[in-house]
Amino acid sequence: MRSAAADDAAVIESSRREPERFAVLFDRHAPHIYRYLARRAGPQVADDLVAETFLAAFARRDRYDLGRADARPWLYGIATNLVGQHRRDEARQYRIRQAAAAEPEVPGHAERVAADVTAQAMRTLLDAALAALSAGDRDVLLLIAWEQLTYQEVSRALAIPVGTVRSRLHRARTKVRQVLAGTDAAATYEEITTNE
Amino acid sequence: MNEMELLRELARETPLPAPAELDAARARLVAAIATDPAAGRSAPVAQAVMYQPGPASSQPAGPLRPPAPAPVRTAVRFMHAGAVGTAAYLIIALAFLGDIRAYHLTVLGHHLTTAQLSHQRPLIIALVIAVGLVMIALWLWMARAAGQGRNWARILSTVLFGLATLGLTGNHGVAQVFCAVLTWLTGLAAVWLLWRPASGAFFKPQALNRDYAGPAGGADRRP
Numbered sequence: 001m002r003s004a005a006a007d008d009a010a011v012i013e014s015s016r017r018e019p020e021r022f023a024v025l026f027d028r029h030a031p032h033i034y035r036y037l038a039r040r041a042g043p044q045v046a047d048d049l050v051a052e053t054f055l056a057a058f059a060r061r062d063r064y065d066l067g068r069a070d071a072r073p074w075l076y077g078i079a080t081n082l083v084g085q086h087r088r089d090e091a092r093q094y095r096i097r098q099a100a101a102a103e104p105e106v107p108g109h110a111e112r113v114a115a116d117v118t119a120q121a122m123r124t125l126l127d128a129a130l131a132a133l134s135a136g137d138r139d140v141l142l143l144i145a146w147e148q149l150t151y152q153e154v155s156r157a158l159a160i161p162v163g164t165v166r167s168r169l170h171r172a173r174t175k176v177r178q179v180l181a182g183t184d185a186a187a188t189y190e191e192i193t194t195n196e
Numbered sequence: 197m198n199e200m201e202l203l204r205e206l207a208r209e210t211p212l213p214a215p216a217e218l219d220a221a222r223a224r225l226v227a228a229i230a231t232d233p234a235a236g237r238s239a240p241v242a243q244a245v246m247y248q249p250g251p252a253s254s255q256p257a258g259p260l261r262p263p264a265p266a267p268v269r270t271a272v273r274f275m276h277a278g279a280v281g282t283a284a285y286l287i288i289a290l291a292f293l294g295d296i297r298a299y300h301l302t303v304l305g306h307h308l309t310t311a312q313l314s315h316q317r318p319l320i321i322a323l324v325i326a327v328g329l330v331m332i333a334l335w336l337w338m339a340r341a342a343g344q345g346r347n348w349a350r351i352l353s354t355v356l357f358g359l360a361t362l363g364l365t366g367n368h369g370v371a372q373v374f375c376a377v378l379t380w381l382t383g384l385a386a387v388w389l390l391w392r393p394a395s396g397a398f399f400k401p402q403a404l405n406r407d408y409a410g411p412a413g414g415a416d417r418r419p
Contacts, residue, residue, distance in 0.1 A: 016234070017234060018234070019229045019232040019234050020229055022225070022229060023222070023225065023226060023229065026218075026221075026222055026225055027222075030218050030221065030222070031212045031213055031218065032212070034212075034213050034217070034218060034221070035210055035211075035212055035213065038210060038213070039207060039210050044266060045394075047217075047220060047221065047265075047266060048221075048265045048266060048267075048394045050218065050221045051220065051221035051224040051225065051265070052394070052397060054221065054225045055224060055225060055228050055397060058225060058228055058229065058232075059228075085393065122202060122206065123206055126199075126202065126203065126206060141203075142203075144200070145200050145203035145204055145207070146203065146204070146207045148204075173199055173200065176199045176203075177198075177199050180199060180202070
């Protein structure tokens with residue numbers, strides 16, 4: 001995706017004269033932005049938020065720094081700010097996932113069932129850990145872990161210094177690790193996924 | 197496996213959306229593009245972009261107005277439910293009229309006597325039916341206009357809801373009160389949904405390009 005995104009700046013520049021060109025940016029990045037939003041705020045809300053993300057980006061395309069070839073940090077930054085306005089939806093999403101994880105799947109092969117149960121336990125723990133993080137720490141952690149942005153990209157996305165990205169990530173990882181360390185589910189999960 | 201790998205592992209379980217799932221969002225963007233002042237200068241490209249990508253969306257995007265976001269669609273459904281509730285209320289009110297006592301009925305501040313009630317019953321029934329039908333028509337009109345993104349419909353709906361709130365006390369009988377409260381709650385839900393932040397952009401598409409600066413914060417500020 002990075003190579004495809006290399007000419008994002010060119011697309012945005014041309015969209016200033018030919019606004020229709022901006023649809024190229026949507027087709028290129030909307031699926032990933034949608035998935036990010038769906039994970040964080042739920043699929044129902046993601047539907048609207050992905051539209052709002054690109055509407056906001058379109059309205060602000062004149063202010064885009066054309067020196068940045070890849071528009072993903074810009075788009076993720078807008079999307080993350082929008083998630084910030086839907087914290088209740090995000091919190092509800094974590095609760096839904098925790099509740100879903102609490103209900104085991106249908107019976108099957110013993111090892112498979114054990115793997116499913118452990119994976120669900122992991123989801124529950126991770127969701128609980130994510131829900132307990134501060135909004136700023138969670139933004140950084142998820143942009144790096146889920147969307148695989150670099151520190152510099154997260155810095156641009158959230159308009160914070162790289163040093164702050166590092167410190168927030170360190171803090172978030174420490175807290176998540178502390179939650180996971182409270183159980184042996186992580187070790188079991190790793191063992192199962194390694195054997196598969 | 198550390199916590200970052202665990203997060204990535206579990207995140208992989210969320211698939212990318214099918215192209216059709218993004219149709220509504222794309223249509224909203226295309227509508228905003230079409231209203232941009234620079235859009236008219238490149239008509240052939242504008243025509244091309246109006247067509248949706250992907251196998252599930254090879255139809256033209258249709259009219260320029262974007263599809264309503266989820267809260268507005270739900271509000272419209274509530275308004276339709278409100279029309280149904282008002283129809284039920286009308287039926288109950290007509291049944292109630294058959295058993296009405298004169299001292300229950302006050303017209304323009306005057307209590308009607310039994311003789312007056314008996315004499316004017318056809319007029320009262322016609323009046324109740326007319327008011328009921330007007331209310332049903334208002335529900336349906338507001339639902340249609342709000343579904344089309346008319347901002348005045350959102351404002352007028354709120355005003356009508358306020359008036360309905362004032363008239364909530366003039367009901368008699370358990371069934372009538374129950375029906376009135378249920379319809380009022382339906383209106384409350386509809387008005388609340390119409391004023392949700394997610395509905396705002398839909399009701400102000402023209403202002404979007406000029407004024408909407410996106411979410412608070414400086415996501416596009418460069419360090």
